[in-house]
Amino acid sequence: MLFDSHCHLSHEPLVENLPEILAQAAHKHINGFLVPATQPPDWEATLQLAKMYPQIHAAIGIHPWYISACTLTDYEKLEQLLRENSDLLLGEIGLDFVHARDAESRQHQIQRFEQQLDIAKSASRPIIIHHVHATAACLNSIKRCAFKHGGFAHAFSGSLEEAQEWIKQGFLIGIGSLLLRPHAKKARLAAQTLPLEHMVIETDAPYMPPQDKPYNSPANLQQIAQIIAELRGIAYEQVARITTQNAMAIINKIH
């Protein structure tokens, strides 16, 4: 079995074809999914998917790209939904400093991220982190908020030192669709050398499509696991088993 630790099954074009997308994935032994919602309009749809399909686990949060559109009411709603749904994770949250280039907008992202870290902390939930050119700032916020519930560092493409920092803070390292691109050197090095017991695999579908495809699909996870096995010179089954166990350990912790 394979577990896709980050895919947006509630987003177009996956959602309109979901039974077929899930059947294609199941055909390749991908039978577990963690689906993060990125903004309030996405929350209910993602919760519904988790209720309809036992293999789908949901997370809700406000992604750094969407914080400007959100009000205090949205954060209150986020807390309420976490209270009402004891199996929900919090995410996708984080910092994206390519999206925020000046000090003021970066500070705004940090405030909103820490606000959600506090919510995750009081609800005792793991988180899913989007981090782009902001690893140090993300880790600073996590330490400043004394957040200890760990989670997933999604779409990792940093240095091995950065990976170790995430691991130290209780995070699993998400390795994924970058491996489908031949030039992603850092992601390849991470896939090859990071301890497997701290690794999870993900597609980020429908985003980060392989070069020849209009969009990404969770079925591509099998190829990602195969590439990791080849890079490490180990059996594909070992990559499948351990990365699935890693993801399920975090999800089972809150059940």
Ligand SMILES: [Zn+2]
């Ligand atoms: Zn995402």
